[in-house]
Amino acid sequence: MKILFVHQNFPGQFLHLAPALAARGHEVLALTDEKNQRPSPVNVVRYKAPPETKMPPMLGRTYCEHTDRGWLAARGCRALRDKHNFRPDLIFGHSGWGETLFLREIFPDAKLLVYAELLYRTRGQDVGFDPEVGSDSDEARAGTVARSAHLIQGLVQADAGLSPTEYQASSFPPELRQKLTVIHDGIDTEKVRPNPQAEFLLPDGRKLHAGQEILTYVSRSLEPYRGFHRFMRALPGVMRARPDAQVVLVGGDGVSYGAKPKDAESWKAKMLAELDGQLDLSRIHFMGRVPYPQYLSLLQVSRVHCYLTYPFVLSWSMTEAMAAGCYIVGSDTEPVRELLRDGETGRLVPFFDQPALEAALIKGLAGDPERERITQAARKVIVDGYDLKTGTLPRLIDWVESFAP
Known part of the structure; x- marks a missing residue:
């Protein structure tokens, strides 16, 4: 044809x-x-x-x-x-x-x-x-x-x-x-797979390695449609409870869906102003948008990956995080539930339940004893049905x- x-x-x-x-x-x-x-x-x-x-x-x-x-x-x-x-x-x-x-x-x-x-x-x-x-x-x-x-x-x-x-x-x-x-x-599951030797280079030259306490968040843009504001509000409690955790966010400062905030130049600026004095910014790394190999390395070093979304289009990043063997804390919204099962292939929390989100992130960073079973099951979902x-x-x-x- x-x-x-x-x-x-x-x-x-x-x-x-x-x-x-x-x-x-x-x-x-x-x-x-x-x-x-x-x-x-x-x-x-x-x-x-x-x-x-x-x-x-x-x-x-x-x-x-x-x-x-x-x-x-x-x-x-x-x-x-x-x-x-x-x-x-x-x-x-x-x-x-x-x-x-x-x-x-x-x-x-x-x-x-x-x-x-x-x-x-x-x-x-x-x-x-x-x-x-x-x-x-x-x-x-x-x-x-x-x-x-x-x-x-x-x-x-x-x-x-x-x-x-x-x-x-x-x-x-x-x-x-x-x-x-x-x-x-x-998803190319041969390329997107767990890698225990993965490293991720921060802008200041430090290297993060698989096995460290690394909390990751990925979105095309840092905005409410992907729960950016809920994630940011969870960080003060999470970082107090896990003083060695490093937080890495990938995403642009603009908007892909919805609108800009009325009282700030970006949602990132708005949330940093709201949480001023509550965050250890030396442990939070805003990467902007990164090349694909760097993004993939980030998924591979992640101990906990947070994926939140309104009832909307499901991001490629969630399916790739599952294939990469990430331990995912996701929002209990319909597009996420289609792939992620609470306690089986990830942890689901209500989108607006801030304490539940904090608790799930802390548990994952501390080392959920069910982690290996959950991450293997998540990857199997992608390998079996989405490869x-x-x-x-x-x-x-x-x-x-x-x-x-």
Whole structure:
């Protein structure tokens, strides 16, 4: 087949699938935003990035942004068709930014698949979950409905969709859920594995080693959606109880989800101000965003890894932490419960129960006698059900190829 991937940040979720399909003899091409400079495993063409313009106010803003991007992606596809005579048999695009919305008009005979990551909902997910940060007002819920329009439209137009977890697929209503297949992106468990000899270099030149009391936290951005504020508030008690513990946080200072705090330049700045005088900052290390090998080494030296999240998209970092043999203290929220079982593959605590979080982190750092059993069971979950090479990638290939004309 001729296969066209569409993703503004390509390769994104298609990092392994696109080259695997190319290796099987398919002609694979990817369309992405002109500003995207990420290395690609397949040939890439770029569409013109949307201009910085003043968006309409209120509820139409998100839809306007994503339909504009969708039209620019469609124009890029039109150029592929008219100037380069490229006509794909199959298109597989991420629906999150509207890029697939008009592709049927350019390639009406192609099968259209979408990566349906999550549908925003007004109840039972992130909206109103954390009253400290977000609102459950009529306005907030109306905004959520409006932000879902392009996602619904994208899946309605598609022949089929793919979601990485059952929880994320369940965010879509039954009439759309029936179009979805659940296959995780997959974890390379040969690369992501325990390493008793692992080391992690701190900015000041000190080396941390597996076996030390190291508490880790990883998120694309340090923000409430991933429980950053709850984690930070647990640190004074944890660090008093474990005076030798080192705390390492990976994540940027911006926001990936939600909004910036109104009274600080970042959530990191806000939490450090709130906890001023309560933390031994010589033992807390904010690494920002780090290269993948460094991130993997951090998971491998971790004694306790904390993963907290609203009811939302599950982070790759949690599945990779399980594969790396981490002892995970996680939030007892639905996306986490799909993989992590309390007392079996990790420790679950209610998202808002600060004493329970502190106690679980302290117990893990002190040396939970069940640690080895729990971490081995966590890795087995990933090896058996989410391994890239033996499980998810062959299933993804079969799924895509099932749509061959």
